């Protein structure tokens with residue numbers, strides 16, 4: 258059996274059955290080995306390295322865009338809006354990661370709507386539709402932000418792996434439709450240096466029985482933020498986690514592990 262990867266907004270459509278026909282129907286609607294590949298922070302290598310691989314294997318993905326860090330001046334390490342538009346034209350989802358990547362806190366909550374609409378304005382200016390999903394900057398979540406995101410009109414919002422898993426592990430729970438709040442969808446893996454291939458396999462192996470493994474990547478490789486570098490995390494094997502997914506090596510490992 259092969260792996261399926263869909264953008265988060267497409268998963269939203271698949272789960273419509275949950276709202277209309279109940280949770281059991283939604284779980285039945287989720288195939289095993291469904292992963293959602295997400296790429297944060299507008300990093301250049303997502304366009305130059307990830308995009309061709311994703312296209313080759315016809316994998317969907319969501320790119321969470323921010324204009325923070327050195328986005329405006331450093332076009333060696335960050336995508337241009339033209340490249341982001343190209344991702345949209347390729348069929349990938351463009352998601353909202355706020356303009357300035359500020360953590361959502363009680364203090365910053367008042368600026369959240371303008372932070373979101375700035376990204377949507379830029380999207381529309383570049384021929385990209387208004388975003389429908391969101392990724393919490395820095396994976397920080399607060400209760401007050403949930404209603405704000407729903408009011409803004411998002412279908413889904415993705416968080417990190419905390420509080421269930423310590424940040425250093427790079428792991429998190431798998432997404433369980435009907436149990437997880439749609440504004441608090443967890444990341445099953447956030448590859449970073451020290452993140453092993455075995456961890457990666459354990460995270461995606463849980464994508465079964467109605468559960469979806471949402472993976473959170475940054476640069477592949479990363480320019481400005483080496484602490485979330487995917488390539489370096491898996492240097493020992495000489496290939497990125499992304500390549501491991503699409504080459505189906507993970508599928509082979511999982512098949513042996515679960516006996517299916």
Ligand SMILES: [Zn+2]
Pocket residue numbers: 297298354358394395
């Ligand atoms: Zn980010």
